[in-house]
Amino acid sequence: xxxxxxxxxxxxxxxxxxxxxxxxxxxxxxxxxxxxxxxxxxxxxxxxxxxxxxxxxxxxxxxxxxxxxxxxxxxxxxxxxxxxxxxxxxxxxxxxxxxxxxxxxxxxxxxxxxxxxxxxxxxxxxxxxxxxxxxxxxxxxxxxxxxxxxxxxxxxxxxxxxxxxxxxxxxxxxxxxxxxxxxxxxxxxxxxxxxxxxx
Amino acid sequence: xxxxxxxxxxxxxxxxxxxxxxxxxxxxxxxxxxxxxxxxxxxxxxxxxxxxxxxxxxxxxxxxxxxxxxxxxxxxxxxxxxxxxxxxxxxxxxxxxxxxxxxxxxxxxxxxxxxxxxxxxxxxxxxxxxxxxxxxxxxxxxxxxxxxxxxxxxxxxxxxxxxxxxxxxxxxxxxxxxxxxxxxxxxxxxxxxxxxxxx
DNA sequence: TTGACAGGTGTCCGTCGGGACACTACCATG
DNA sequence: CATGGTAGTGTCCCGACGGACACCTGTCAA
Numbered sequence: 001x002x003x004x005x006x007x008x009x010x011x012x013x014x015x016x017x018x019x020x021x022x023x024x025x026x027x028x029x030x031x032x033x034x035x036x037x038x039x040x041x042x043x044x045x046x047x048x049x050x051x052x053x054x055x056x057x058x059x060x061x062x063x064x065x066x067x068x069x070x071x072x073x074x075x076x077x078x079x080x081x082x083x084x085x086x087x088x089x090x091x092x093x094x095x096x097x098x099x100x101x102x103x104x105x106x107x108x109x110x111x112x113x114x115x116x117x118x119x120x121x122x123x124x125x126x127x128x129x130x131x132x133x134x135x136x137x138x139x140x141x142x143x144x145x146x147x148x149x150x151x152x153x154x155x156x157x158x159x160x161x162x163x164x165x166x167x168x169x170x171x172x173x174x175x176x177x178x179x180x181x182x183x184x185x186x187x188x189x190x191x192x193x194x195x196x197x198x199x
Numbered sequence: 200x201x202x203x204x205x206x207x208x209x210x211x212x213x214x215x216x217x218x219x220x221x222x223x224x225x226x227x228x229x230x231x232x233x234x235x236x237x238x239x240x241x242x243x244x245x246x247x248x249x250x251x252x253x254x255x256x257x258x259x260x261x262x263x264x265x266x267x268x269x270x271x272x273x274x275x276x277x278x279x280x281x282x283x284x285x286x287x288x289x290x291x292x293x294x295x296x297x298x299x300x301x302x303x304x305x306x307x308x309x310x311x312x313x314x315x316x317x318x319x320x321x322x323x324x325x326x327x328x329x330x331x332x333x334x335x336x337x338x339x340x341x342x343x344x345x346x347x348x349x350x351x352x353x354x355x356x357x358x359x360x361x362x363x364x365x366x367x368x369x370x371x372x373x374x375x376x377x378x379x380x381x382x383x384x385x386x387x388x389x390x391x392x393x394x395x396x397x398x
Numbered sequence: 399t400t401g402a403c404a405g406g407t408g409t410c411c412g413t414c415g416g417g418a419c420a421c422t423a424c425c426a427t428g
Numbered sequence: 429c430a431t432g433g434t435a436g437t438g439t440c441c442c443g444a445c446g447g448a449c450a451c452c453t454g455t456c457a458a
């Protein structure tokens with residue numbers, strides 16, 4: 001049981017990924033059998049268990065179906081660093097798309113994209129023009145990067161704690177720490193970041 | 200028929216999205232009924248048809264299940280700069296929708312996600328653990344951030360020009376500039392960046 | 399007032415998907 | 429050569445998922 005699944009399962013996984021790219025779901029055991037050339041559903045079932053222990057699929061929260069894990073969407077580049085061959089091998093048979101959206105968003109109905117203005121968070125690697133993924137929740141804790149509402153404007157800062165009171169710390173020495181007077185209104189917590197480079 | 204679905208369906212769609220974020224699948228009609236508070240499966244079925252004609256879900260190629268469309272993944276984009284009123288207006292109906300994947304990926308077949316190792320690009324706001332969106336192309340120019348292949352390993356650097364030769368500049372004073380001897384092999388150009396914050 | 403339609407309820411039924419289990423084929427490996 | 433674990437076959441059965449259909453109810457317009 002090397003961490004590496006058998007080369008046959010590698011191929012099976014590839015076909016599963018292709019199917020998923022089309023249908024956005026793990027197929028039924030019967031269809032898996034068709035896809036892989038199995039004559040029996042049970043083989044498909046066992047394959048799913050193998051892929052589960054390899055970390056590519058898991059049961060849904062309701063335990064009524066299979067779902068892909070993040071590993072399922074991994075793009076094949078770990079191989080690349082190792083192998084010395086031409087870079088084109090990476091293209092392999094893979095055509096699927098890593099769904100960035102699913103990587104970043106946990107609760108869609110509470111999630112908003114907010115564009116970043118200014119460079120007050122530059123030391124946290126958040127630049128002007130970036131988009132932050134904001135999850136609307138009050139449950140922010142010290143150390144989180146939050147979108148707060150100060151003077152009726154959005155502001156992006158790191159939430160800190162000072163003498164039992166929340167403060168807003170910019171990640172840029174050129175900006176002052178904000179110590180709110182009364183209530184501090186938190187709009188949401190930053191859970192992700194997206195940047196596009198001009199090209 | 201306004202292109203806008205009823206406000207009730209808006210709410211239903213939100214719950215469907217939340218469910219999908221967890222289970223990576225459109226739930227069964229029965230579970231939809233539970234989620235939405237329907238007493239009958241048929242209501243769930245009709246809801247699905249409504250969402251289909253609104254363009255949020257469609258049938259799988261095998262026509263044996265429902266799958267989300269790209270529109271299903273659209274997110275609200277907060278219109279921060281303009282707005283001065285209460286923060287809740289964003290929720291309203293305003294704010295355009297947008298799709299992270301489409302925002303970052305232009306040519307899916309040429310695009311690869313590459314995880315970032317190390318902090319050699321920290322001053323460019325690229326941290327260890329980030330994912331960069333890499334477009335495979337040879338057409339890199341000075342100033343681009345590129346993934347190059349040096350000593351059979353991927354390395355992420357800024358492409359620079361020095362005396363007519365390409366060099367690889369790290370964005371971290373602790374690392375040395377790389378001046379490749381022979382041919383410099385460019386794997387691709389970084390066109391985007393994705394980061395997820397633990398939470 | 400009266401339709402007409404959209405959204406929702408209640409119920410029946412066929413079938414398909416998956417669990418369980420016994421069995422076979424094929425390596426590896428000592 | 430024996431042994432054992434892994435991959436795959438064949439078969440049975442049950443539950444639930446979804447299709448179909450009749451019916452109810454609020455709302456809005458003519």
